[in-house]
Structure formats: C-alpha cells, structure tokens
Amino acid sequence: MNPDDFSRVRSLWTHCGLPSRPNGRDSEQHIRRELSDNTASFLVAVDPDETLIGTVFATHDGRKGWINRLAVDPRWRRRGVAQALVAVAEAELRRNGIEIIGCLIEDGNDASEQLFVTLGYSRHDDIHYFTKRDRPDI
Ligand SMILES: CC(C)(COP(=O)(O)OP(=O)(O)OC[C@H]1O[C@@H](n2cnc3c(N)ncnc32)[C@H](O)[C@@H]1OP(=O)(O)O)[C@@H](O)C(=O)NCCC(=O)NCCS
Structure with a gap:
C-alpha cells in the first residue's frame, strides 16, 4: 500500500462490510503514521487492471504479530486472495523475528473463522479480549 491508496482501501472496506475505525486507528492520519513505521506492513492485492481487490495489515509490537483489516472484494472471493495476503503478511512478520501471530x-464471522482454521490458526475460547480506550472511536 502507498499513501495514495488510502481512499481506495476505505471504499473496499465499506464494500466488504468490514468494521473499521475511520475516526480512530483507521484514520488517514493514523495510517500514514503507521506506514512510515517499520513495525507495520500494509499490503494490498490488485487485479490485472490494478483495481484494488484486497487488503491486509500486519502489525507487531516486537512480541506478537497481528493480522488486521483482512478484506477481499466479494467478486474475487474463494480464489485464494485472502490466503495469499495472509501468507505475505506472515512472511513479513517472520522476517521481523515474530513467531506468534x-x-x-x-x-x-464464519468465513473468517474457517479461513484462519484452514491456515493453521487455533481458536482460543479460554481468552477474553479486554481493552482500555482513551476515546470510544479509537
Ligand atoms: C474472510 C475473507 C477475507 C475471505 O477471503 P477469500 O479471498 O474469499 O478467502 P480465500 O479464497 O483465500 O479462502 C481460503 C480458504 O478459507 C476458507 N474460506 C474462505 N471463505 C470462506 C467461506 N465464506 N466459507 C467457508 N470457508 C471459507 C476456505 O477453506 C477457503 O478455501 P477453499 O475456497 O479452497 O475452500 C472474505 O470473505 C472477506 O473479505 N470477508 C469480509 C471481511 C472480513 O470478514 N474480514 C475478516 C475480518 S477478521
């Protein structure tokens, strides 16, 4: 992804119904800052006409890696695009020494769950996600 892709990325997410935080961590300002940071890899998939058809953001804090904002245009689903995006995201994280993602x-979200199970991820029903937010829309 380069900073000029921002509006295309936002449109794809809307088209895919992907929840995001446009006034928080998905704001243009926030993403531009992350793009200049070497702990984040923002990847896009394009079709042969260079139309943007997929996104994934790989981030890490030096300890764990995270796959974020994975989305594929409905017209391109079930053709391995998400699988390919996650494979590249994982390779970027491993290149940075990250061994848990x-x-x-x-x-x-059964499609996403099935995808990650297929890709070798384990589901943890014993973990509850807690957050503390400085503002509700971050
Ligand atoms: C989830 C999503 C990213 C999958 O994208 P995709 O490009 O269609 O996925 P792939 O073609 O790479 O699928 C790889 C495998 O994942 C599984 N899978 C993917 N979508 C599936 C679905 N709808 N139902 C069941 N299994 C699915 C299958 O095992 C599939 O392999 P197969 O097609 O050979 O059976 C896409 O449906 C999407 O953008 N959803 C909306 C946004 C979203 O929910 N993102 C994830 C947030 S965590």
Missing part, C-alpha cells in the same frame, strides 16, 4: 474475529 494472532487475529481477532468477531462472533459470527
């Missing part, structure tokens, strides 16, 4: 999946 997680992702957060909303309850009921």
Whole structure:
C-alpha cells in the first residue's frame, strides 16, 4: 500500500462490510503514521487492471504479530486472495523475528473463522479480549 491508496482501501472496506475505525486507528492520519513505521506492513492485492481487490495489515509490537483489516472484494472471493495476503503478511512478520501471530474475529464471522482454521490458526475460547480506550472511536 502507498499513501495514495488510502481512499481506495476505505471504499473496499465499506464494500466488504468490514468494521473499521475511520475516526480512530483507521484514520488517514493514523495510517500514514503507521506506514512510515517499520513495525507495520500494509499490503494490498490488485487485479490485472490494478483495481484494488484486497487488503491486509500486519502489525507487531516486537512480541506478537497481528493480522488486521483482512478484506477481499466479494467478486474475487474463494480464489485464494485472502490466503495469499495472509501468507505475505506472515512472511513479513517472520522476517521481523515474530513467531506468534494472532487475529481477532468477531462472533459470527464464519468465513473468517474457517479461513484462519484452514491456515493453521487455533481458536482460543479460554481468552477474553479486554481493552482500555482513551476515546470510544479509537
Ligand atoms: C474472510 C475473507 C477475507 C475471505 O477471503 P477469500 O479471498 O474469499 O478467502 P480465500 O479464497 O483465500 O479462502 C481460503 C480458504 O478459507 C476458507 N474460506 C474462505 N471463505 C470462506 C467461506 N465464506 N466459507 C467457508 N470457508 C471459507 C476456505 O477453506 C477457503 O478455501 P477453499 O475456497 O479452497 O475452500 C472474505 O470473505 C472477506 O473479505 N470477508 C469480509 C471481511 C472480513 O470478514 N474480514 C475478516 C475480518 S477478521
């Protein structure tokens, strides 16, 4: 991804119904800052006409890696695009010495759950996600 892709990325997420935080961590300002940071890899997939059809953001804090904002245009689903994006994201994280990678999946997102199980991820029903937010929309 380069900073000029920002509006195309936002449109794809809307088209895919992907929840995001446009006034928080998905704001243009926030993403531009992350793009200049070497702990984040923001990857996009494009079709042969250079139309943007997929996104994934790989981030890490030096301890764990995270797969974020994975989305594929509905017209391109079930063709291995997400699988390819996650493979590249994982390779980027491993290149940075990261050996554990997680992702957060909303309850009921069966497609995503099935995808990550297929890719070798384990579900942890014994872990509850707690957050502390400086503002509600971050
Ligand atoms: C989840 C999502 C990213 C999958 O993208 P995709 O490009 O269609 O996925 P792939 O083609 O790489 O699928 C690889 C494997 O994952 C599993 N899978 C993917 N979508 C699936 C679905 N709808 N139902 C069941 N299994 C699915 C299958 O095992 C699939 O292999 P197969 O097609 O050979 O059976 C896509 O449906 C999407 O963008 N959803 C909306 C946004 C979203 O929920 N993102 C994830 C947030 S955590």
